[in-house]
Amino acid sequence: MKPFVSASILFVIAAVLSFTGVLHGQTVQGVVTGSVVDSTGAVIVNSELTLTNDGTRVTQSDKSHADGAFRFPLVPPGTYTLRVTAGGFTTREIKNIVVDASKTVPVQVEMAVASAQTSIDVSTQESLVQTASADLTTTVSQSTINSMPLLTRNVFDLSFAAPAVTQGMNLNPSSGGTRESGTTYMLNGADNNDNFGEGNPNVTPPLESVAEFTMLTNSMSAQYGHAAGALVSLRHDERAPDIMVSHEPVVQRDAASP
Numbered sequence: 001m002k003p004f005v006s007a008s009i010l011f012v013i014a015a016v017l018s019f020t021g022v023l024h025g026q027t028v029q030g031v032v033t034g035s036v037v038d039s040t041g042a043v044i045v046n047s048e049l050t051l052t053n054d055g056t057r058v059t060q061s062d063k064s065h066a067d068g069a070f071r072f073p074l075v076p077p078g079t080y081t082l083r084v085t086a087g088g089f090t091t092r093e094i095k096n097i098v099v100d101a102s103k104t105v106p107v108q109v110e111m112a113v114a115s116a117q118t119s120i121d122v123s124t125q126e127s128l129v130q131t132a133s134a135d136l137t138t139t140v141s142q143s144t145i146n147s148m149p150l151l152t153r154n155v156f157d158l159s160f161a162a163p164a165v166t167q168g169m170n171l172n173p174s175s176g177g178t179r180e181s182g183t184t185y186m187l188n189g190a191d192n193n194d195n196f197g198e199g200n201p202n203v204t205p206p207l208e209s210v211a212e213f214t215m216l217t218n219s220m221s222a223q224y225g226h227a228a229g230a231l232v233s234l235r236h237d238e239r240a241p242d243i244m245v246s247h248e249p250v251v252q253r254d255a256a257s258p
Contacts, residue, residue: 032075
């Protein structure tokens with residue numbers, strides 16, 4: 001009896017540790033990456049980079065590596081300012097860097113040789129083509145979510161606005177030819193899959209509580225795991241923690257109605 005009890009306890013501990021690892025491995029945070037070069041395109045090594053959240057003033061620091069590259073791998077969604085300093089060059093500030101959940105933002109920093117104590121401020125614009133990774137991402141902001149005429153008031157219906165997404169046999173999102181069970185759901189970085197259903201989310205929050213909807217529809221990095229299909233990630237609005245039920249009235253009229 002004792003060996004059986006010990007084996008059962010070890011199995012429970014292993015299951016808890018593996019589940020905890022999944023929670024830590026998955027995230028809704030974004031990535032800011034790029035390289036630091038001079039006006040000729042030569043890389044600048046050991047430049048000091050500071051990434052500051054414009055809303056919370058929380059900072060992250062990094063240095064450019066031997067190839068001039070830098071990477072901030074865990075960046076919460078928000079708007080940021082990147083400050084870059086290097087010996088013999090003017091200080092560079094790049095503002096309005098918008099980071100979305102589960103999205104990689106490329107930033108190319110070009111430094112100018114310092115002739116005096118100067119600082120250069122630059123405001124970024126989101127590039128039309130994201131070249132830092134192969135991720136194919138669809139992001140919907142909170143203002144768009146609240147203004148879209150979703151008949152069902154189900155935030156997961158936004159999945160069908162992404163490319164290569166169709167309805168599966170159970171009318172749930174299916175991407176790239178995979179079954180509905182190939183779709184992974186995340187809420188605030190945690191697993192949100194219904195393990196007793198075919199490709200169903202476990203929790204469907206009301207529209208008013210969703211700050212951002214993000215969907216990855218191609219081969220994403222190994223941190224997401226779980227399935228071969230798309231990844232649907234929701235971020236909860238921290239300013240509305242008590243919204244559990246939608247109170248938004250929905251009025252549907254026929255085409256013949258006045």
